[in-house]
Amino acid sequence: MRKLLLIVSLVLCACLALPAYAAPCRDARGLNGVDEELDMAVSLFGGAALLRDVYSLAEGEEVPAAMAEGALLLGYGRQLLAGTDGDPDDGQETVSAAEAASLLPRLFAGAAVLPDALTCPCIKREGENLVFDLSDVDVESAGGAHIFSAWQDGTRVTVLADLYNAIAGFGEALELVPEEYITWIRTARFVLEKDVDAVLGYRLVSMEAYPDWLDGAVSEWELVLGEDYEVNMPTFFVLGSSEDGTDTYTVEGLDAQLTIQALPAAGENPLEAARAEYAAAHPEAAIAVEPELNHFTAETDGAFVLAVWPEGSDALRLITLTFPSERQYEFSFYGEIIRNSFYCDGMGLG
Numbered sequence: 001m002r003k004l005l006l007i008v009s010l011v012l013c014a015c016l017a018l019p020a021y022a023a024p025c026r027d028a029r030g031l032n033g034v035d036e037e038l039d040m041a042v043s044l045f046g047g048a049a050l051l052r053d054v055y056s057l058a059e060g061e062e063v064p065a066a067m068a069e070g071a072l073l074l075g076y077g078r079q080l081l082a083g084t085d086g087d088p089d090d091g092q093e094t095v096s097a098a099e100a101a102s103l104l105p106r107l108f109a110g111a112a113v114l115p116d117a118l119t120c121p122c123i124k125r126e127g128e129n130l131v132f133d134l135s136d137v138d139v140e141s142a143g144g145a146h147i148f149s150a151w152q153d154g155t156r157v158t159v160l161a162d163l164y165n166a167i168a169g170f171g172e173a174l175e176l177v178p179e180e181y182i183t184w185i186r187t188a189r190f191v192l193e194k195d196v197d198a199v200l201g202y203r204l205v206s207m208e209a210y211p212d213w214l215d216g217a218v219s220e221w222e223l224v225l226g227e228d229y230e231v232n233m234p235t236f237f238v239l240g241s242s243e244d245g246t247d248t249y250t251v252e253g254l255d256a257q258l259t260i261q262a263l264p265a266a267g268e269n270p271l272e273a274a275r276a277e278y279a280a281a282h283p284e285a286a287i288a289v290e291p292e293l294n295h296f297t298a299e300t301d302g303a304f305v306l307a308v309w310p311e312g313s314d315a316l317r318l319i320t321l322t323f324p325s326e327r328q329y330e331f332s333f334y335g336e337i338i339r340n341s342f343y344c345d346g347m348g349l350g
Helices: 036-052 065-077 097-106 270-281 325-341
Strands: 092-096 123-126 129-133 142-153 156-166 182-194 202-209 222-225 229-233 237-243 246-251 254-264 286-290 295-300 303-308 315-322
Touching: 036 065, 036 142, 036 156, 036 182, 036 202, 065 092, 065 097, 065 123, 065 129, 092 097, 097 129, 156 202, 156 325, 182 325, 229 254, 229 325, 254 325, 270 286, 270 295, 270 303, 270 315, 295 325, 303 325, 315 325
Parallel strands: none
Antiparallel strands: 092 129, 123 129, 142 156, 156 182, 182 202, 222 229, 237 246, 246 254, 254 315, 286 295, 295 303, 303 315
């Protein structure tokens, strides 16, 4: 289970409070120290990793050529790196190879070089210059990152971010992007070092990507109707059984499932009773209670739980997601979106 060093509170992501067309994202956790420069740097490195299919960069290792090329390509395309050819709108950027090489130590903490044989066809060598073809950069799909957790240790900051592709030009605030324009791709952990000489104020130390998501196109999820509830679910969930007040949804080829149970409401405050019982059985769980919304969520390694008690109801609904631990961030995201779509007995959590 991840260790968060600077947790302040659970802060609902701003986009969840905006109209339904806005792209949904997960709750933010402990975002102390996340400034505009850090956000911009993580989006650049996350976008470069998506663009060039880079999944890892270990501290101390030479930066993969594809990652270096992707960072330069997006940096020039998004005008985060200063152009030198005098025409920012001609769809390309021509810079000396020496100038491009000099930027790499200001982007990456580890050794980074551009190979003689470039791996990206959108970058060509012409004598002593490099020509970056920007005509397709961020046109049909723009890669970005939504930071949801960050903690600091001296000059270093570790960030967890969900990487996405958006069918829109880069630069739009996430809360303004329509839901159907966003596809969440994977979660990644970035370690960056604050440096006044860095191009964006931070240099990338390392990166680790988690497995690609099974279904990050939230707008295409299916509305599932149970006996007394409705909920949006990823398309890979299939109803496996429905008996004794429990619906069980499974995933083909993956040890994961979602169960929705109707349990008798116990005591004067069934939600608090259920929370206390769960906490006693799972002392390691991270639990967030929303009494005004009549629910709590809990997360442990390989599990995400949502308990809902519509006030006055004689039943408490328990929604449990279980999954492989390496997909923790992916399925906890699913859990949060499910939480905001769940509706039962006249109560909606969205």
